[in-house]
Amino acid sequence: xxxxxxxxxxxxxxxxxxxxxxxxxxxxxxxxxxxxxxxxxxxxxxxxxxxxxxxxxxxxxxxxxxxxxxxxxxxxxxxxxxxxxxxxxxxxxxxxxxxxxxxxxxxxxxxxxxxxxxxxxxxxxxxxxxxxxxxxxxxxxxxxxxxxxxxxxxxxxxxxxxxxxxxxxxxxxxxxxxxxxxxxxxxxxxxxxxxxxxxxxxxxxxxxxxxxxxxxxxxxxxxxxxxxxxxxxxxxxxxxxxxxxxxxxxxxxxxxxxxxxxxxxxxxxxxxxxxxxxxxxxxx
Amino acid sequence: xxxxxxxxxxxxxxxxxxxxxxxxxxxxxxxxxxxxxxxxxxxxxxxxxxxxxxxxxxxxxxxxxxxxxxxxxxxxxxxxxxxxxxxxxxxxxxxxxxxxxxxxxxxxxxxxxxxxxxxxxxxxxxxxxxxxxxxxxxxxxxxxxxxxxxxxxxxxxxxxxxxxxxxxxxxxxxxxxxxxxxxxxxxxxxxxxxxxxxxxxxxxxxxxxxxxxxxxxxxxxxxxxxxxxxxxxxxxxxxxxxxxxxxxxxxxxxxxxxxxxxxxxxxxxxxxxxxxxxxxxxxxxxxxxxxx
Numbered sequence: 125x126x127x128x129x130x131x132x133x134x135x136x137x138x139x140x141x142x143x144x145x146x147x148x149x150x151x152x153x154x155x156x157x158x159x160x161x162x163x164x165x166x167x168x169x170x171x172x173x174x175x176x177x178x179x180x181x182x183x184x185x186x187x188x189x190x191x192x193x194x195x196x197x198x199x200x201x202x203x204x205x206x207x208x209x210x211x212x213x214x215x216x217x218x219x220x221x222x223x224x225x226x227x228x229x230x231x232x233x234x235x236x237x238x239x240x241x242x243x244x245x246x247x248x249x250x251x252x253x254x255x256x257x258x259x260x261x262x263x264x265x266x267x268x269x270x271x272x273x274x275x276x277x278x279x280x281x282x283x284x285x286x287x288x289x290x291x292x293x294x295x296x297x298x299x300x301x302x303x304x305x306x307x308x309x310x311x312x313x314x315x316x317x318x319x320x321x322x323x324x325x326x327x328x329x330x331x332x333x334x335x336x337x338x339x340x341x342x343x344x345x346x347x348x349x350x351x352x353x354x355x356x357x358x359x360x361x362x363x364x365x366x367x368x369x370x371x372x373x374x375x376x377x378x379x380x381x382x383x384x385x386x387x388x389x390x391x392x393x394x395x396x397x398x399x400x401x402x403x404x405x406x407x408x
Numbered sequence: 409x410x411x412x413x414x415x416x417x418x419x420x421x422x423x424x425x426x427x428x429x430x431x432x433x434x435x436x437x438x439x440x441x442x443x444x445x446x447x448x449x450x451x452x453x454x455x456x457x458x459x460x461x462x463x464x465x466x467x468x469x470x471x472x473x474x475x476x477x478x479x480x481x482x483x484x485x486x487x488x489x490x491x492x493x494x495x496x497x498x499x500x501x502x503x504x505x506x507x508x509x510x511x512x513x514x515x516x517x518x519x520x521x522x523x524x525x526x527x528x529x530x531x532x533x534x535x536x537x538x539x540x541x542x543x544x545x546x547x548x549x550x551x552x553x554x555x556x557x558x559x560x561x562x563x564x565x566x567x568x569x570x571x572x573x574x575x576x577x578x579x580x581x582x583x584x585x586x587x588x589x590x591x592x593x594x595x596x597x598x599x600x601x602x603x604x605x606x607x608x609x610x611x612x613x614x615x616x617x618x619x620x621x622x623x624x625x626x627x628x629x630x631x632x633x634x635x636x637x638x639x640x641x642x643x644x645x646x647x648x649x650x651x652x653x654x655x656x657x658x659x660x661x662x663x664x665x666x667x668x669x670x671x672x673x674x675x676x677x678x679x680x681x682x683x684x685x686x687x688x689x690x691x692x693x694x695x696x697x698x699x700x
Contacts, residue, residue: 131592131594131595132592134592134594135593135595138499138500138594139504139593141496141500142497142499142500142504142505145492145496145500146497149517149564150516150517153519153520153523155535156535159535160530206424207424207427211421211424211425211428214421215425219425227429228425228426230689231428231429232428233689234432234682234686234689235428235431235432237618237619237684237685238435238681238685239623239677239681240624241624241653241674241677242622242681244652244656245435245438245652246435249438249442250434250438253662273428273431274428301410302414303418327522328522330524331522331524331525333525333526333624334624334625334649334652334653337656337657338652338656340656343657360526363526364526364628367526367529367533367629379530382530385524386523386527389524390519393519393522
């Protein structure tokens, strides 16, 4: 009897411990966002967003970094999207069970685990040096495109896998070819899932710092990039640069820029979750 | 005509898939070529045994051990924090919490992994370190303790999410058998379900370790830039990744020995994460076969 009681007490204790652990991370996140908000919110105004970088903390703005991030995001999407979706279609619809397919699969799973800074070294040697792009927006976008490629492929495959087999069968029964089935039936039906994966991959790209530092993106760029070959900075690098300065004014700037970066990341994540929920409902 | 079009499309899709192989080959080639250049000037024995890493000073030493110890120390602290917390979360969500709770809490927890790491670095430096200094006055402004702890927060969802999936996948008959024997949820969790889901849990932990070893911005910001061979969590250290960032921020000539050090450091990092990823992939494959 005594033993049973003891076991029940332990059981209850673990339940509370589990609740505590579950909320620990979230509470820390809230504390953190709260403290950054208090530090940075008074610094955010229209000037902060539209000002060029400056040596004086109170005059410095994030305009060039923000524009750099937008450029990088657009070009990364243009490069990674077609390759990623095409590779996923090949793996899911054409190459099933072949030797090549299993090699590709091991390879992609491995690439997903390669640290982002290693992609930076690859980009530095291949895009910046050998292909002579220099530390340009284009070199940065290629580097990040390779980095998010495994994520795009994996999520696109999941989305294709979720399309019911009946749709495939019906299309083939009507005499459609394989590609007609894919382009007219499977892609539209999995669109929501693919979109979710891509937005999540891009929200990862927008927060990446290390690979872009390695390829030589600068912390101080006097103007926003006007072409893909221009040098650039991005929001996370600007934040990193401000954090490394000793003056308190820059710490406030960093907090303010973090609010903007988090806002972008969270908005992208919410859009992704929204699309996923809507798509999953429709699929059912 | 239609056949031709179909096969052209298939070839195009295949070419896209082969790009991923090119990326892997590219990474291995780039790292090895520059590393071989490096080792033609610095003997590999010195690289592996020297206890100092000072390539940027006039008295140059090229021992990777201090960078490796920094990397392992910060990762160890992160894992020590994240594994018990992440595992408890996964057991709680999978066995104790109501079903509806699972659906809301999982995306929220995954938000922790979506926060850019430069932001976590700022958190470690400006909030966690000053907070810890009130308990440990000797804690230096840059240290592996707060960098490791914050990295731990970041990798919690990696462990909790994958472990929860593994626990969730354990057949219900095992649960029912254990309850039939009169066990509590706690006994059931630790004596039946965790062992049954152990391969999935091990995979989640290995992936988390690999993630921690390759993490860059948190340690570059909060752990410092002083390579030293120590396991003292209160002093500044430098990780492999932080060193690569440090060199990249400076003005190092392409083709110089300093330039090559980042590739020698990079290949060391790559080998570690590659081994961990391969092990986890193998376990995952086996695990899938067992349950299907």
